[in-house]
Amino acid sequence: MEQVDLLILGAGAAGLFCAGSALRAGRRVMVLDHAAHPGEKIRISGGGRCNFTNLATAPDRFLSRNPRFAASALARFTAPDFVRLVDRAGIAWHEKAQGQLFCDGKATQITRMLLDRMKGAELRMETAPLSVRHDGMGFVVETPGGAIHTERLVVATGGKSIPKIGATGLAYDIAAQFGLRMIDTRAGLVPMTFAEQELALCRPLAGVSVEARIRHNGGQFRDALLFTHRGLSGPVILQISSFWQPGETLQIDLAPDYDVAAQLKAARSEAGRVAVSSALGRVLPARLATAICDEMGLSQARLADQPNTWLEALGARVNRWQVRPVGTEGYRTAEVTLGGIDTRDLDARTLQARKVPGLFFIGECVDVTGWLGGYNFQWAWASADAAGRAD
Ligand code: FDA
Numbered sequence: 001m002e003q004v005d006l007l008i009l010g011a012g013a014a015g016l017f018c019a020g021s022a023l024r025a026g027r028r029v030m031v032l033d034h035a036a037h038p039g040e041k042i043r044i045s046g047g048g049r050c051n052f053t054n055l056a057t058a059p060d061r062f063l064s065r066n067p068r069f070a071a072s073a074l075a076r077f078t079a080p081d082f083v084r085l086v087d088r089a090g091i092a093w094h095e096k097a098q099g100q101l102f103c104d105g106k107a108t109q110i111t112r113m114l115l116d117r118m119k120g121a122e123l124r125m126e127t128a129p130l131s132v133r134h135d136g137m138g139f140v141v142e143t144p145g146g147a148i149h150t151e152r153l154v155v156a157t158g159g160k161s162i163p164k165i166g167a168t169g170l171a172y173d174i175a176a177q178f179g180l181r182m183i184d185t186r187a188g189l190v191p192m193t194f195a196e197q198e199l200a201l202c203r204p205l206a207g208v209s210v211e212a213r214i215r216h217n218g219g220q221f222r223d224a225l226l227f228t229h230r231g232l233s234g235p236v237i238l239q240i241s242s243f244w245q246p247g248e249t250l251q252i253d254l255a256p257d258y259d260v261a262a263q264l265k266a267a268r269s270e271a272g273r274v275a276v277s278s279a280l281g282r283v284l285p286a287r288l289a290t291a292i293c294d295e296m297g298l299s300q301a302r303l304a305d306q307p308n309t310w311l312e313a314l315g316a317r318v319n320r321w322q323v324r325p326v327g328t329e330g331y332r333t334a335e336v337t338l339g340g341i342d343t344r345d346l347d348a349r350t351l352q353a354r355k356v357p358g359l360f361f362i363g364e365c366v367d368v369t370g371w372l373g374g375y376n377f378q379w380a381w382a383s384a385d386a387a388g389r390a391d
Contacts, residue, residue, distance in 0.1 A: 041158070042114075338369045
């Protein structure tokens with residue numbers, strides 16, 4: 001039987017990084033993955049440019065049943081630590097809004113860097129683990145090419161999002177097999193779907209973008225909202241999707257810098273002959289202003305003819321738009337999986353299962369899910385480093 005010190009299942013962000021960290025701890029390391037190529041999600045991340053970390057990383061940027069769990073790993077391997085590796089590898093990068101760091105060039109440079117960092121470890125692609133068991137001394141992983149024995153087993157097979165590029169629930173199955181508890185999973189950072197009433201407004205506006213603010217269940221975001229043929233998308237919608245529960249109504253502020261009712265009343269006293277839609281067009285993109293006025297039967301109306309009650313209703317429609325998503329696009333397009341392995345059963349310093357010495361879970365399979373903006377990769381790096389270096 002082949003023998004290694006540390007076997008990693010999953011050659012994604014967390015698995016590749018863990019291999020490099022474990023090598024530095026002097027271990028014999030092997031990584032297995034069923035896909036043809038390592039780091040497939042890195043390749044498609046950040047629109048192909050990989051938003052590889054966020055300078056504002058802090059535990060409050062993550063959703064988890066235990067919001068403090070991620071703090072230890074995040075404090076010991078930080079965003080600047082990852083940036084140092086990126087700089088050393090000569091990868092050019094830039095900062096977008098809100099501390100988000102992206103490659104100037106292709107995302108695959110990050111995968112290359114991770115592969116270089118783990119030189120000395122063995123990487124076996126197109127190798128699906130068939131079963132895992134504990135033999136009293138360590139773990140035995142059966143593969144089509146034979147059994148591998150390892151003292152330490154690190155599960156880094158990610159969440160359920162994007163099955164088309166290889167996501168499976170293997171980590172959850174292994175956790176269940178060894179008696180770890182689970183927090184129910186659901187799709188996060190995902191476009192939401194809408195009923196015909198909202199779609200009737202959204203479809204003709206497809207391509208229009210507006211800065212919007214949404215507060216919901218403790219999440220509060222201000223970012224671009226994009227109207228699409230399928231409903232609403234854009235960063236602000238992806239962010240809030242992680243906080244939303246089925247059946248809930250969202251309230252969207254389409255003009256967060258303005259009290260629209262007050263603005264319209266002031267405009268009425270200054271230039272009452274102006275069309276309502278033109279006045280609204282000063283605070284919203286013109287197509288959106290026209291669509292909202294059409295919807296409220298104000299397409300031809302002049303500002304001067306509108307009583308306060310109408311302007312207040314229009315203001316509420318813009319500053320407090322109530323929409324009820326019917327669902328989300330699900331794991332097919334979700335950037336992440338919320339929930340996962342219950343952190344109560346993991347040691348926060350090492351990501352080791354409390355009751356199963358030698359078994360570790362890292363990355364997205366754990367119940368730690370970042371906001372949009374590079375936080376999920378930073379969790380992958382930090383949790384991987386914690387497990388790879390664990391004594
Ligand atoms: P990851 O999914 O990366 O890796 C899991 C590995 O396990 C894969 O290689 C898979 O093939 C393998 N595997 C799965 N099941 C297996 C099985 N049964 N047997 C063997 N191998 C198996 N985050 C961010 O911070 N910035 C960004 O820009 C983006 N952008 C982005 C875009 C898109 C389209 C998506 C889908 C996601 C993002 N993310 C992101 C999220 C980010 O990609 C994600 O959080 C990390 O890749 C998670 O790293 P893991 O290593 O945990 O899982």
